Amino acid sequence: MASLLGRFCRKLVVPGSAHGSRMISTTACDSEAVKSLNLYSAINQALHIALETDPRSYVFGEDVGFGGVFRCTTGLAERFGKNRVFNTPLCEQGIVGFGIGLAAMGNRAVVEIQFADYIYPAFDQIVNEAAKFRYRSGNQFNCGGLTIRAPYGAVGHGGHYHSQSPEAFFCHVPGIKVVIPRSPREAKGLLLSSIRDPNPVVFFEPKWLYRQAVEEVPEHDYMIPLSQAEVIREGNDITLVGWGAQLTVMEQACLDAEKVLDFIFQLKDNWFKVSNMGLELIMQEGISCELIDLKTLLPWDKETVEASVKKTGRLLISHEAPVTGGFGAEISATILERCFLKLEAPVSRVCGLDTPFPLVFEPFYMPTKNKASSSSSLSSPLKKKRHYLIMGLHVWCRYWMQSSPLLITSHSICFFR
Amino acid sequence: MALSRLSLRSTTFLKPSSLRRHVTTDTTPITIETAAPFTSHQCDPPSRSVETSSAEILSFFRDMARMRRMEIAADSLYKSKLIRGFCHLYDGQEALAVGMEAGITKKDAIITSYRDHCTFLGRGGELVDAFSELMGRMRGCSNGKGGSMHFYKKDACFYGGHGIVGAQIPLGCGLAFAQKYSKEENVSFVLYGDGAANQGQLFEALNIAALWDLPAILVCENNHYGMGTATWRSAKSPAYFKRGDYVPGLKVDGMDVLAVKQACKFAKEHALKNGPIILEMDTYRYHGHSMSDPGSTYRTRDEVSGVRQVRDPIERVRKLLLSHDIATEKELKDMEKEVRKEVDDAVAQAKESPVPEASELFTNMYVKDCGVESFGADRKELKVTLA
Numbered sequence: 001m002a003s004l005l006g007r008f009c010r011k012l013v014v015p016g017s018a019h020g021s022r023m024i025s026t027t028a029c030d031s032e033a034v035k036s037l038n039l040y041s042a043i044n045q046a047l048h049i050a051l052e053t054d055p056r057s058y059v060f061g062e063d064v065g066f067g068g069v070f071r072c073t074t075g076l077a078e079r080f081g082k083n084r085v086f087n088t089p090l091c092e093q094g095i096v097g098f099g100i101g102l103a104a105m106g107n108r109a110v111v112e113i114q115f116a117d118y119i120y121p122a123f124d125q126i127v128n129e130a131a132k133f134r135y136r137s138g139n140q141f142n143c144g145g146l147t148i149r150a151p152y153g154a155v156g157h158g159g160h161y162h163s164q165s166p167e168a169f170f171c172h173v174p175g176i177k178v179v180i181p182r183s184p185r186e187a188k189g190l191l192l193s194s195i196r197d198p199n200p201v202v203f204f205e206p207k208w209l210y211r212q213a214v215e216e217v218p219e220h221d222y223m224i225p226l227s228q229a230e231v232i233r234e235g236n237d238i239t240l241v242g243w244g245a246q247l248t249v250m251e252q253a254c255l256d257a258e259k260v261l262d263f264i265f266q267l268k269d270n271w272f273k274v275s276n277m278g279l280e281l282i283m284q285e286g287i288s289c290e291l292i293d294l295k296t297l298l299p300w301d302k303e304t305v306e307a308s309v310k311k312t313g314r315l316l317i318s319h320e321a322p323v324t325g326g327f328g329a330e331i332s333a334t335i336l337e338r339c340f341l342k343l344e345a346p347v348s349r350v351c352g353l354d355t356p357f358p359l360v361f362e363p364f365y366m367p368t369k370n371k372a373s374s375s376s377s378l379s380s381p382l383k384k385k386r387h388y389l390i391m392g393l394h395v396w397c398r399y400w401m402q403s404s405p406l407l408i409t410s411h412s413i414c415f416f417r
Numbered sequence: 418m419a420l421s422r423l424s425l426r427s428t429t430f431l432k433p434s435s436l437r438r439h440v441t442t443d444t445t446p447i448t449i450e451t452a453a454p455f456t457s458h459q460c461d462p463p464s465r466s467v468e469t470s471s472a473e474i475l476s477f478f479r480d481m482a483r484m485r486r487m488e489i490a491a492d493s494l495y496k497s498k499l500i501r502g503f504c505h506l507y508d509g510q511e512a513l514a515v516g517m518e519a520g521i522t523k524k525d526a527i528i529t530s531y532r533d534h535c536t537f538l539g540r541g542g543e544l545v546d547a548f549s550e551l552m553g554r555m556r557g558c559s560n561g562k563g564g565s566m567h568f569y570k571k572d573a574c575f576y577g578g579h580g581i582v583g584a585q586i587p588l589g590c591g592l593a594f595a596q597k598y599s600k601e602e603n604v605s606f607v608l609y610g611d612g613a614a615n616q617g618q619l620f621e622a623l624n625i626a627a628l629w630d631l632p633a634i635l636v637c638e639n640n641h642y643g644m645g646t647a648t649w650r651s652a653k654s655p656a657y658f659k660r661g662d663y664v665p666g667l668k669v670d671g672m673d674v675l676a677v678k679q680a681c682k683f684a685k686e687h688a689l690k691n692g693p694i695i696l697e698m699d700t701y702r703y704h705g706h707s708m709s710d711p712g713s714t715y716r717t718r719d720e721v722s723g724v725r726q727v728r729d730p731i732e733r734v735r736k737l738l739l740s741h742d743i744a745t746e747k748e749l750k751d752m753e754k755e756v757r758k759e760v761d762d763a764v765a766q767a768k769e770s771p772v773p774e775a776s777e778l779f780t781n782m783y784v785k786d787c788g789v790e791s792f793g794a795d796r797k798e799l800k801v802t803l804a
Binding site: 062063065066069087088089090091093094117118121156157158159160161162353355356358359360361364365 | 501502503553561562563564566567580581582583612613615616617618643644645646650651652709714715772773775777778779782
């Protein structure tokens with residue numbers, strides 16, 4: 001009951017609570033203006049607000065001056081000047097190192113890495129410098145003002161070097177935070193939280209959603225708390241966990257699973273087709289799915305996911321990155337530790353394949369909604385129900401001609417679960 | 418634009434018109450001066466007089482026209498969505514690919530960045546293979562698995578085709594080391610752009626190459642824009658040929674195919690004797706960085722058309738051919754028509770090639786029969802042994 005209340009409360013954050021003077025609300029009040037924006041515009045708005053509210057914040061990276069390759073930084077250089085919004089040469093290691101230094105002096109450095117695929121030259125700086133600065137200096141110095149933004153994920157035709165999802169590499173580094181928004185409204189709030197968070201944050205933006213996702217985004221300054229997962233769809237049979245663009249795919253899988261076909265009508269019209277095989281094809285029963293958006297991958301909200309899995313007994317994790325060593329493995333291991341006795345099936349991971357992100361094979365590589373739907377976790381509650389239903393109906397139909405159906409029906413009902 | 422002066426060593430000019438038919442295969446040496454002098458750093462520049470022949474200049478024209486047509490065909494294929502992904506076009510820079518080939522052999526290695534279509538063609542690649550690879554078909558040079566940025570040709574020592582900026586530079590120096598070790602008097606040409614010139618790995622590679630006297634020639638293709646950023650905004654010192662400091666450098670007019678040829682020949686001799694050298698090729702690309710970039714947000718259309726009128730490499734060679742009576746206007750136009758047809762045929766052929774099999778997704782990750790397993794969407798459902 002308490003956990004139910006707790007989860008319910010997480011969905012609606014009361015304005016003015018727990019974050020001091022700043023107003024936080026995920027839902028816009030009636031008096032606040034909202035505007036229909038896509039992801040890059042929402043991020044652009046967040047950057048405008050961040051630079052406006054803190055005079056010691058800077059945005060830099062490759063080609064950000066003219067607006068950036070995804071238009072996330074349009075208008076910033078014109079409004080705030082070339083001293084605060086500037087282009088860097090092509091050197092990721094240098095850019096991030098420079099950002100760490102700037103942040104160490106108490107500034108807010110918002111660094112853009114043009115594609116997450118190019119973040120690896122900066123990996124050393126992030127892991128060995130940014131993540132450990134506060135720790136190794138005994139809290140004398142820190143680079144909390146650093147936020148690294150990078151577009152990540154598949155885009156339909158990106159190929160090897162414009163589609164990667166490197167979040168798992170960074171989730172393995174204590175000392176930084178990893179944040180991934182799923183929609184424009186979330187992105188604006190999460191980005192502002194990330195920029196203002198006193199820890200270095202790596203912020204991955206799903207590039208597929210830059211233009212595709214459109215949502216009503218409040219125009220005021222708001223932040224969404226980090227390390228709090230959100231249950232975006234309630235359910236009872238299975239918990240699905242994801243982040244970023246993958247959530248739209250998972251939502252489709254949830255909708256498919258919840259479809260209920262009226263098999264009674266089917267049976268009446270096609271009774272002669274009744275057989276074990278026929279029944280399996282005709283009959284479907286809905287599965288109620290609970291969908292959770294993690295939002296922050298490091299440190300992730302274990303409590304929310306745990307409470308959900310304890311309710312449903314099943315877990316399915318989905319991400320675009322390759323399955324081996326992906327972040328789904330961490331979630332799976334943790335949930336197993338915490339909810340072992342409540343689990344009715346092994347944790348399922350529907351993820352990208354263990355290959356480099358392919359060029360022409362992208363449709364095979366991607367964890368699509370069909371892969372999610374047909375995964376053992378999502379179909380096993382169905383199979384169990386089906387099994388009993390089929391047994392009962394099979395008996396019913398065999399004796400249809402010979403005996404009173406009433407007797408046999410009641411006999412079959414006890415097989416139903 | 419200053420035309421080259423002909424210093425007569427052949428009698429081509431005086432041949433009667435009836436014998437002009439044989440000009441296309443005439444290999445009598447001609448010497449032509451390059452349009453601009455070479456600027457050097459820590460070494461003596463090569464002479465401005467380039468030894469060439471009528472046949473060679475005509476082949477330059479043909480090759481460059483073919484490359485130009487290929488890039489334009491790729492542009493329209495991309496716009497009609499037959500090529501997906503990223504496509505970085507080389508038109509404007511053809512003189513570099515062609516001139517380099519003229520100065521070296523197929524045993525010398527070339528390694529370049531993602532703007533590799535014309536370099537592949539220069540190394541002897543077929544148009545069909547190029548178009549197939551662009552469209553992701555099995556006939557492609559990388560079996561359809563690489564795409565635009567990953568063209569390779571092993572038999573011509575073309576080591577590709579690299580997506581990550583600057584990553585090919587240390588690789589290229591490694592190639593040079595292997596060549597030095599094998600004592601076969603071959604060199605490696607390591608191409609990178611003005612954007613990549615600011616990568617740390619370049620300087621690491623330069624240091625190693627200079628320390629160990631590797632026969633590596635680092636060629637900076639300076640087309641003045643690192644995607645959207647001009648060189649004066651990204652580099653404190655835009656004199657890329659001097660950036661090597663202790664490594665000698667040469668600045669070359671990259672739009673003049675003869676100058677490129679001379680420089681590459683000179684660089685090869687230098688590298689075999691003295692170790693690494695940097696060549697900065699002053700060139701220009703007409704298209705944007707890639708097909709997603711209109712190329713007009715960071716430079717004016719006047720600038721692009723200005724370069725096209727004054728410095729276009731193909732036009733230069735055309736003027737050369739016409740002024741030296743090596744070919745007539747009509748012959749050159751016919752040649753361009755032939756090239757156009759060649760390209761169209763190649764495109765048609767490439768379109769017929771099938772897409773790779775789905776099982777190819779899992780091949781060539783490790784050595785065949787290595788025994789490594791890959792898991793599908795649901796670990797229990799799909800298991801494949803990686804080939």
